[in-house]
């Protein structure tokens with residue numbers, strides 16, 4: 001005990017000094033790590049950008065459903081004649097001559113092929129990665145049936161006039177959905 005006591009007495013100063021240096025060093029390292037850490041906003045912005053990039057990759061279509069003139073754009077509030085109300089236009093309209101072939105914009109499976117009172121012929125195709133496309137205003141009869149697999153560029157029907165948007169004449173009302181949320185088809189087209 002005596003020897004240990006003596007040792008501590010002799011070395012105490014140096015032990016305390018070493019301890020102080022450790023504390024100072026650790027504080028400096030901590031402060032540095034805080035300074036180097038990116039701000040939370042930067043982290044969030046980076047994550048948002050990575051997310052957008054991943055979504056952009058999933059939103060790629062192989063082909064336009066048809067060549068035609070751009071009609072009502074995505075997001076505009078439009079008067080829906082048949083419904084007699086205002087609604088957001090979650091689609092793009094592509095005007096073309098009646099009976100112009102309408103093509104599947106990417107390979108997939110037809111999840112809807114029906115005739116609708118408001119929209120005429122409607123075809124919905126489910127693609128990979130949570131992306132789906134919907135084609136409204138087609139002439140009937142349609143050229144695909146529910147449940148069939150289609151290739152990109154395969155004809156699914158022809159352009160007609162959607163009753164809900166009859167005031168703008170013959171056109172395709174074209175929608176794209178990502179994980180069930182409408183996205184601007186213009187961003188998905190090649």
Ligand SMILES: [Zn+2]
Nearest residue numbers: 091093165173
């Ligand atoms: Zn439309």
